[in-house]
Amino acid sequence: MIDIIKTQDLHFSYSTPDGASPVVLDGVDLNIEKGSFVAVLGHNGSGKSTLAKHLNAILLPSGGKVYVNGVDTADEAKLLDIRRTVGMVFQNPDNQIVANVVEEDVAFAPENLGVPPEEIRRRVDDALKAVGMYEFREHAPHLLSGGQKQRIAIAGVIAMQPECIVLDEPTAMLDPIGRSDVMRTIKQLNREKGVTVVIITHHMDEAAQADRLVVMAKGKVVADGNPKEVFQDVEGLKAIGLTVPDTTELMYQLNQCGLDAPLDALSDEECAQALMKLLNP
Amino acid sequence: MALKDITLGQYFPGSSPLHRMDPRTKIMGICLYIVALFLAKSMVSYGFLFAVLALLVRISKVPLKSIVRGLKPVVFILVFTAVLNIFYTPGTHILVKFWVLTITLEGVRTAFFMVIRIMMLITGTFLLTYTTSPILLTDGIESLLSPLKKLRVPIHELAMMMSIALRFIPTLIEETDKIMSAQRARGANFETGNLIQRAKALIPLLVPLFISAFRRADELAVAMECRCYHGGEGRTRLRQLKYHKLDWLTLTLALSMCVIVFVLGKFGL
Numbered sequence A: 001m002i003d004i005i006k007t008q009d010l011h012f013s014y015s016t017p018d019g020a021s022p023v024v025l026d027g028v029d030l031n032i033e034k035g036s037f038v039a040v041l042g043h044n045g046s047g048k049s050t051l052a053k054h055l056n057a058i059l060l061p062s063g064g065k066v067y068v069n070g071v072d073t074a075d076e077a078k079l080l081d082i083r084r085t086v087g088m089v090f091q092n093p094d095n096q097i098v099a100n101v102v103e104e105d106v107a108f109a110p111e112n113l114g115v116p117p118e119e120i121r122r123r124v125d126d127a128l129k130a131v132g133m134y135e136f137r138e139h140a141p142h143l144l145s146g147g148q149k150q151r152i153a154i155a156g157v158i159a160m161q162p163e164c165i166v167l168d169e170p171t172a173m174l175d176p177i178g179r180s181d182v183m184r185t186i187k188q189l190n191r192e193k194g195v196t197v198v199i200i201t202h203h204m205d206e207a208a209q210a211d212r213l214v215v216m217a218k219g220k221v222v223a224d225g226n227p228k229e230v231f232q233d234v235e236g237l238k239a240i241g242l243t244v245p246d247t248t249e250l251m252y253q254l255n256q257c258g259l260d261a262p263l264d265a266l267s268d269e270e271c272a273q274a275l276m277k278l279l280n281p
Numbered sequence B: 001m002a003l004k005d006i007t008l009g010q011y012f013p014g015s016s017p018l019h020r021m022d023p024r025t026k027i028m029g030i031c032l033y034i035v036a037l038f039l040a041k042s043m044v045s046y047g048f049l050f051a052v053l054a055l056l057v058r059i060s061k062v063p064l065k066s067i068v069r070g071l072k073p074v075v076f077i078l079v080f081t082a083v084l085n086i087f088y089t090p091g092t093h094i095l096v097k098f099w100v101l102t103i104t105l106e107g108v109r110t111a112f113f114m115v116i117r118i119m120m121l122i123t124g125t126f127l128l129t130y131t132t133s134p135i136l137l138t139d140g141i142e143s144l145l146s147p148l149k150k151l152r153v154p155i156h157e158l159a160m161m162m163s164i165a166l167r168f169i170p171t172l173i174e175e176t177d178k179i180m181s182a183q184r185a186r187g188a189n190f191e192t193g194n195l196i197q198r199a200k201a202l203i204p205l206l207v208p209l210f211i212s213a214f215r216r217a218d219e220l221a222v223a224m225e226c227r228c229y230h231g232g233e234g235r236t237r238l239r240q241l242k243y244h245k246l247d248w249l250t251l252t253l254a255l256s257m258c259v260i261v262f263v264l265g266k267f268g269l
Helices: A048-054 A076-085 A102-106 A108-112 A117-130 A146-158 A176-193 A204-208 A227-232 A234-239 A246-256 A268-279 B023-039 B043-060 B064-088 B105-131 B134-151 B155-185 B195-201 B203-226 B245-266
Strands: A003-013 A023-033 A037-042 A063-068 A086-089 A164-168 A196-201 A212-217 A220-225 B094-098 B101-104
Touching: A003 A048, A003 A196, A023 A048, A023 A196, A023 A220, A037 A048, A037 A204, A048 A164, A048 A196, A076 A086, A086 A146, A086 B203, A102 A108, A102 A117, A102 A146, A108 A117, A108 A146, A117 A146, A117 A176, A146 A164, A146 A176, A164 A176, A176 A196, A196 A204, A204 A227, A212 A227, A220 A227, A220 A234, A227 A234, A234 A246, A246 A268, B023 B043, B023 B105, B023 B134, B023 B245, B043 B105, B043 B245, B064 B101, B064 B105, B094 B105, B101 B105, B134 B155, B155 B203, B195 B203
Parallel strands: A037 A196, A037 A212, A086 A164, A164 A196
Antiparallel strands: A003 A023, A003 A063, A212 A220, B094 B101
């Protein structure tokens, strides 16, 4: 597999007015494969958002390197190429919508890239259909719900035709319906359009939906692998202030009581089946 | 107080020819109209311009009531202008002389025309904002002023700022509403007290509002950069402004309106 993003011994620290320079990223080595669906999980202050901002050159490393499609993000001449390849969606949909009309907002990125008007129209329509917001194209964004606004923001990034989308806690400000809509949209993009997805989150259930889970703590990657494997280390995750999905927690508690429950029963279905097995041995 | 109910600008959505016209045509048309207004010197030319305006209002289908409502805030200026002109225009036909105040026929005449002129000017510009959405208006201004880019006037940046400001008005209004509720829940009082007390009560509202506006601005800037924004250079637009037959016709008519008024003036009318 080809790596679309690669970080090598990535360090980042910022300077505060009182002269201190807290280390936010402390040697992160990460390869993101093309077409994969990666979740980055971490507690507040674990450096996960800072990591995200390095992936499309919003922040530049204080040490180490970040490569996007083999291009060093510190290469200023390639800045637009990097940002066009890796799109970014943020937490607050209100603060990333630029225009007064939905379709104008989605058109913002292609407009910046100097795409011809007919092509912009095609891209905007495609992007809005991909997130299921086509019928709202002439609405004013401020009259939409949080989940709808966030899908508009995603469409605004898709219209750029990126190879990878990084989403920094895209569901943190949404209600449950908005959250599941956004997650469904993201998964669809990954499965159907082959867009690489990196989702930064602190929701366990969202992390569990990924193909690969990267856990961060104190600026370091502390676990990396399939969600099923990663969540089995219940004590390890709890030690860094994270919880595990409810299903895993249930299995863990049963194990503590001396039962032999499988910790990798992650989905509700698997969990139910594992319970059935325990009840009818 | 429901801050949400405040209408944005004064745009009346519609599909009249005036609505469909290119915003640039309307802006130029209004400018020509203002020129014509200042060229007008007599009852005849004012009558002519008034007829043009009435016709436009009719075509635009903007309710007369909203135009009258729009004129209300300028009543003070109108009265002020009228009073100044009545008393301070020198003339030979003295109507009333009282202490140091003199009212001349010329004064009354000037005052009358002045008031009519301001009213027509305001109604004309209202027609522009009533029939043009703020985005189109911004696009039109950007396009019309774009020759100034050669003189390094940051036209694109100004237009972008204007459209972002428009975009954030509803967001900030909502935010104000929220902060007000939060402060009220802690016993803040925005409604009673004298002017100074009320102004003071606004501080706990304005400080968080400003802080949040700066935070938003910061996040928006990053989001815009993520979407490859790098200024106006090489930027294309989804919606291209285009002149149609209607626009050329309107511009021709607007120009002839100016010429007619000018010629009328030459004949002392």
